[in-house]
Amino acid sequence: MSSPHSILAISGSLRSKSSNTGLVRMAQRLAPDGVTFQFWDRLGDLPFYNEDLETDPPAVVREWRDVVSGADAVFIAAPEYNFGPTGVLKNAVDWATRPLGQHALRGKAISIVSSAGSTGGAHMIEQLSGILTLLGNTVVNEPAVQIVKGAERISADGTTTDPEIEVLIGQRLAALTTKI
Numbered sequence: 001m002s003s004p005h006s007i008l009a010i011s012g013s014l015r016s017k018s019s020n021t022g023l024v025r026m027a028q029r030l031a032p033d034g035v036t037f038q039f040w041d042r043l044g045d046l047p048f049y050n051e052d053l054e055t056d057p058p059a060v061v062r063e064w065r066d067v068v069s070g071a072d073a074v075f076i077a078a079p080e081y082n083f084g085p086t087g088v089l090k091n092a093v094d095w096a097t098r099p100l101g102q103h104a105l106r107g108k109a110i111s112i113v114s115s116a117g118s119t120g121g122a123h124m125i126e127q128l129s130g131i132l133t134l135l136g137n138t139v140v141n142e143p144a145v146q147i148v149k150g151a152e153r154i155s156a157d158g159t160t161t162d163p164e165i166e167v168l169i170g171q172r173l174a175a176l177t178t179k180i
């Protein structure tokens, strides 16, 4: 049984000094009162999706599906790699969307923010939003959080030298919370 206000958060970067992991930790600190905020940091432990494993999925896959099922909303902070989502993030989405028709991600409100390079993650956000919308999710991407060269200003511990980023993350969490 899920909490009425629970947000699951993931980072689409495995880098130890990841600025997107920093955005997740920032969101964890800024989460509104009454909201349970869980950072699931095992995306890198998921095997590559393989339909052969569906008959007896590895424990980490079952854990991933369970945390997704238990959340009302998902907060994704991810970089853009080659004008699209990172492989590790797309892999996690694929695992979460099977078995078809009764999958864990079904019906969740989902927010995507990005700290990337020169594009600020605009292409990644557009593509992933399209994918999640087709999957039937409610995508909440206002206000836009597309941070150009964010690694120069955001540390993996969730601190930033740019107070405007904290304002945007706080506003986004408020917008996401209204959908759950």
Ligand SMILES: Cc1cc2nc3c(=O)[nH]c(=O)nc-3n(C[C@H](O)[C@H](O)[C@H](O)COP(=O)(O)O)c2cc1C
Pocket (backbone or CB within 6 Å): 013, 014, 015, 017, 018, 019, 020, 021, 078, 079, 080, 081, 082, 083, 084, 115, 116, 117, 118, 119, 120, 121, 149, 150, 151
């Ligand atoms: C393989 C690769 C491809 C990248 N492609 C893009 C890109 O298409 N657009 C962009 O804005 N930044 C791109 N970048 C830069 C990353 O988005 C940027 O370094 C970001 O800060 C990485 O996120 P992290 O700090 O959370 O690890 C790329 C980086 C790598 C390693």
